[in-house]
Amino acid sequence: xxxxxxxxxxxxxxxxxxxxxxxxxxxxxxxxxxxxxxxxxxxxxxxxxxxxxxxxxxxxxxxxxxxxxxxxxxxxxxxxxxxxxxxxxxxxxxxxxxxxxxxxxxxxxxxxxxxxxxxxxxxxxxxxxxxxxxxxxxxxxxxxxxxxxxxxxxxxxxxxxxxxxxxxxxxxxxxxxxxxxxxxxxxxxxxxxxxxxxxxxxxxxxxxxxxxxxxxxxxxxxxxxxxxxxxxxxxxxxxxxxxxxxxxxxxxxxxxxxxxxxxxxxxxxxxxxxxxxxx
Numbered sequence: 001x002x003x004x005x006x007x008x009x010x011x012x013x014x015x016x017x018x019x020x021x022x023x024x025x026x027x028x029x030x031x032x033x034x035x036x037x038x039x040x041x042x043x044x045x046x047x048x049x050x051x052x053x054x055x056x057x058x059x060x061x062x063x064x065x066x067x068x069x070x071x072x073x074x075x076x077x078x079x080x081x082x083x084x085x086x087x088x089x090x091x092x093x094x095x096x097x098x099x100x101x102x103x104x105x106x107x108x109x110x111x112x113x114x115x116x117x118x119x120x121x122x123x124x125x126x127x128x129x130x131x132x133x134x135x136x137x138x139x140x141x142x143x144x145x146x147x148x149x150x151x152x153x154x155x156x157x158x159x160x161x162x163x164x165x166x167x168x169x170x171x172x173x174x175x176x177x178x179x180x181x182x183x184x185x186x187x188x189x190x191x192x193x194x195x196x197x198x199x200x201x202x203x204x205x206x207x208x209x210x211x212x213x214x215x216x217x218x219x220x221x222x223x224x225x226x227x228x229x230x231x232x233x234x235x236x237x238x239x240x241x242x243x244x245x246x247x248x249x250x251x252x253x254x255x256x257x258x259x260x261x262x263x264x265x266x267x268x269x270x271x272x273x274x275x276x277x278x279x
Contacts, residue, residue: 025052025127036093036118042111044093044118045073047082052089052127058158058278059119059128060085062092065138065163067226068108068188069098075137084267085274089128091119095143104190105203112143116155131278133159134214135270138227138256141165145205145235148214157214158278161270164220164227164256167235168207169193170200177228209238215245215277219266221254247273 031046049057062081064071073092081090095111096103119126134157136144141162148160166172170193173182186192193200201207216239220232232248239246249269251262258266 026050036115037111039096041094041096042114043073044091044115045078046126047078047090047092048126048128049087049089054124054127054129056131057089057128058085058087058131058133059089059091060133060135061116061119061144062090063112063134063136063140063143064092064094065136065140066097067184068105068139069184071097071139084271088133089126091115098188105188105199108139108143109146109203112147113151113154116147116151120155130156131158133157133161133274133278135161135163136165137163138165142167142205145216146203146208148216149205149208149210152208152210152213156212159215159217159274161217161273162219162232163258163266164224165205165218165231166227167205167231169204170197171234172227172231173200175228175230177225181226206235206238209235209242209244211242211244213239213242213244215273216247217270217273218246218248219251219258219269220248221251221256221258221262223253224256226256245277 028050029048033043034046036042036044062073062076064073064075073094076092078090078092093112093115096107098104132155134144134148136142142165144160145162145165145167148157169185173185173193176182189199189203191199218232218235220229222229229250236246236248249266251258254262
């Protein structure tokens with residue numbers, strides 16, 4: 001009798017553990033190197049907060065920079081970001097990079113779109129809501145802006161945050177802050193604007209702004225010699241004309257990559273912007 005009682009208690013404990021493991025939205029979870037495509041670079045890390053649900057839990061998608069030729073999702077300090085926004089879920093993605101003539105643009109654009117499609121398909125499983133925010137740095141900011149504006153019908157983001165992202169590639173080619181930049185753009189895209197202006201237009205976020213575009217926060221240094229401040233100002237003017245909520249924060253003396261002081265301030269700006277625009 002005692003042995004049967006012990007076995008019954010053991011089965012009860014096992015059953016309870018199985019039930020708890022199935023109720024994963026009650027605990028914080030992390031999934032590393034989740035594939036959203038067949039290429040080795042088409043992977044993401046997913047960070048899910050405890051007590052999440054499909055009505056209230058916001059998702060932030062992070063897109064690293066690196067001029068579309070380098071960089072990695074590891075460039076983001078996830079512990080720091082999670083401390084700032086503990087109630088958010090995060091998807092931190094890698095994407096195919098240009099190398100030796102392979103993965104010319106728009107491969108990177110296609111990957112961000114595929115990553116979003118994958119995340120939307122996992123919405124019920126991961127337990128997050130339609131309140132999605134896109135955040136990118138440099139080339140990643142360009143991809144965030146392009147995804148958010150160009151494919152708004154696929155996933156209408158609640159906000160887009162850009163750290164010194166290119167907004168008008170043809171203008172950037174013709175008004176570079178560094179002499180080598182046009183050659184880099186022509187290499188990655190495969191053409192100069194004269195040879196194929198349509199791909200430059202199709203790859204520029206500024207050309208997809210409408211009156212329903214997502215609220216946009218642009219963080220920019222005025223001493224940036226890779227993505228000059230006029231890229232942010234051009235987009236700001238387009239957003240203002242369309243009546244889109246936006247905020248442009250220009251940091252005097254900051255270059256392509258912020259000092260610790262500017263970064264700390266940018267975090268405060270991000271939190272305030274999200275509190276005001278992502279309900």
